[in-house]
Amino acid sequence: MANTLPKTPMLDELETGEWPSFVKEIKMAAKENPMSSDLLALLERSYKEKIGHWKHGGIVGVMGYGGGVIGRYNDLPEEYPNISHFHTMRINQPSGWFYTTDALRKICDIWEKRGSGLTNMHGSTGDIILLGTSTDQLEPTFSDLAKIDFDIGGSGSDVRTPSCCCGMARCEWACYDTMQCCYDFTMAYQDELHRPAFPYKFKFKFSGCPNDCVASIARSDMSIIGTWRDEIQMDKDAIAEYAANGMDIKSDVVDNCPAKCMEWDGKELLIDNQYCRRCMHCINVMPKALRPGKDRGATILLGAKAPIVEGALLSSVLIPFIKMEPPYKEIMDMVERIWDLWCEEGKARERVGEFIQRVGLGNFLEAIEVEPVAEMVAFPRENPYVFYEEYFEEGDDDEEEGGDDE
Amino acid sequence: MAKTVEEIAEAMFKMVKDATGMKKLKPTDLIKAMKELYGDDVDKKLCKEAIKQLVNSGTCVYTYFGGSFIELPHREGAAND
Numbered sequence A: 001m002a003n004t005l006p007k008t009p010m011l012d013e014l015e016t017g018e019w020p021s022f023v024k025e026i027k028m029a030a031k032e033n034p035m036s037s038d039l040l041a042l043l044e045r046s047y048k049e050k051i052g053h054w055k056h057g058g059i060v061g062v063m064g065y066g067g068g069v070i071g072r073y074n075d076l077p078e079e080y081p082n083i084s085h086f087h088t089m090r091i092n093q094p095s096g097w098f099y100t101t102d103a104l105r106k107i108c109d110i111w112e113k114r115g116s117g118l119t120n121m122h123g124s125t126g127d128i129i130l131l132g133t134s135t136d137q138l139e140p141t142f143s144d145l146a147k148i149d150f151d152i153g154g155s156g157s158d159v160r161t162p163s164c165c166c167g168m169a170r171c172e173w174a175c176y177d178t179m180q181c182c183y184d185f186t187m188a189y190q191d192e193l194h195r196p197a198f199p200y201k202f203k204f205k206f207s208g209c210p211n212d213c214v215a216s217i218a219r220s221d222m223s224i225i226g227t228w229r230d231e232i233q234m235d236k237d238a239i240a241e242y243a244a245n246g247m248d249i250k251s252d253v254v255d256n257c258p259a260k261c262m263e264w265d266g267k268e269l270l271i272d273n274q275y276c277r278r279c280m281h282c283i284n285v286m287p288k289a290l291r292p293g294k295d296r297g298a299t300i301l302l303g304a305k306a307p308i309v310e311g312a313l314l315s316s317v318l319i320p321f322i323k324m325e326p327p328y329k330e331i332m333d334m335v336e337r338i339w340d341l342w343c344e345e346g347k348a349r350e351r352v353g354e355f356i357q358r359v360g361l362g363n364f365l366e367a368i369e370v371e372p373v374a375e376m377v378a379f380p381r382e383n384p385y386v387f388y389e390e391y392f393e394e395g396d397d398d399e400e401e402g403g404d405d406e
Numbered sequence B: 001m002a003k004t005v006e007e008i009a010e011a012m013f014k015m016v017k018d019a020t021g022m023k024k025l026k027p028t029d030l031i032k033a034m035k036e037l038y039g040d041d042v043d044k045k046l047c048k049e050a051i052k053q054l055v056n057s058g059t060c061v062y063t064y065f066g067g068s069f070i071e072l073p074h075r076e077g078a079a080n081d
């Protein structure tokens, strides 16, 4: 059985394109693993019938943890007995996704023995995703992984496995040590990661600079993005070299600056740093000549989410600039205040970004004891969130609610 | 009088048991209820400890149906043998 693959004419077509194909991978696994073999057969059937055959499970997990295992069963267990159960396990990845080949081999060995052998390195969550195992293999997998120092990640209404860009390990643009910070936050919030106690999920993602390689601004409730507050560092000789080598500095650099704060007269490049938006464009184009300033830290943004219950949101600025130094006490204290408020007042399945939209940024800021600042305003005069209390006389509450006599 | 973890766990267990079949309770529901019941004799930390004890002992389990809940262990509808 193990060596004869099911006939899958429709899936086979997916192998003919230019892209790497998951069908090829599942077939490879299916030679050894009956779960993968049944998976191929069932998927082919779904393609033919245009019907999905998976049920969601809500209760499987490992003892003591409330997250990290996503239950799946198929609704034709007699016909596809090897994938009657097909649970996914999320495993906390190392910061920046650095592994030794030895560690990877060990993870794969465990999963070939305990599950389908199929992995997804890495999920959009950032974790290692181990696809497909049965309920009775969950605890043994957990303990096998613990022996090689891997732990389960988050799922459900908890802190999701934090993730970060490779930061200072490989990238000269990193404005703080993302890998250290991601690790420290992961360790500090082990309880919140394994024991869901929020209205819904909460994600942290750490990017070392505004290029935001982990897309934290779109994918995390709290996005911590490296930046600088002094002047872009400039190497005049290197600029001249770019120009001499034919770079059109005016059209490729200056004209694309979103702040329109650069000038190039054919000899000298000027940047009016007080208007610079730290977008990274000029630095990305002339990496040898320009680099982030020396006074480095991060901007903290809050509230991104993908469209599940409601529409998508990007994070918006909460703290324009903060120095990123362990043990990050100021940030963690603020995080606690945000969680306390959101747990107290948030509705079920309401992400923190939606919560802010519902209660209003002004009320939210007041409750978490953060002063409103101009950087929080995304669109001047269109943004109804920020109220400056001192503008209102005592007893003016109704106006504050409606604001309709503006 | 400050409450012990055991007392809180017991009270939470009773809530979960009484709600079984009627309403799924979230950890925040339990914590809020304990604060209402015992006022300043409890805090969030104590309540979280109590939930941890209930789950670690297998008396209750975490479940996931769109959000996370605390329930009595049971065989779920979707499960295959």
Ligand code: HEM
Residues within 6 Å of the ligand: A052, A054, A055, A070, A072, A088, A090, A123, A124, A125, A129, A156, A201, A308
């Ligand atoms: C109508 C059908 C489905 C719906 C509406 C649905 C919806 C979702 C949603 C909303 C999430 C994100 C959950 C969260 O992180 O909070 C999710 C995750 C996931 N779903 Fe589904 N799903 C469906 C079918 C399936 C099927 C058929 C499978 C597997 C055979 C599956 C496997 C998964 C897995 C493995 C994840 C976690 C992915 C990760 O870790 O990033 N889903 N699904």
Ligand code: HEM
Residues within 6 Å of the ligand: A022, A039, A043, A088, A120, A122, A123, A124, A125, A126, A129, A131
């Ligand atoms: C034609 C078939 C399929 C298509 C077009 C497809 C497409 C995709 C795409 C576009 C994503 C999002 C990737 C990302 O941005 O991270 C995704 C994620 C995922 N797929 Fe598939 N998929 C297919 C079949 C499958 C099958 C058969 C499985 C399981 C056996 C599977 C398991 C997953 C999981 C677990 C994720 C989420 C992992 C994560 O990003 O966290 N997919 N798939």
Ligand code: SF4
Residues within 6 Å of the ligand: A165, A166, A167, A171, A172, A173, A174, A175, A207, A208, A209, A210, A211, A212, A213, A214
């Ligand atoms: S986000 Fe910035 S620091 Fe991090 S890897 Fe990308 S470019 Fe480098």
Ligand code: SF4
Residues within 6 Å of the ligand: A256, A257, A258, A259, A260, A261, A262, A271, A275, A276, A277, A278, A279, A280, A281, A282, A283
């Ligand atoms: S970083 Fe962006 S905003 Fe700042 S000077 Fe360069 S291109 Fe302009």
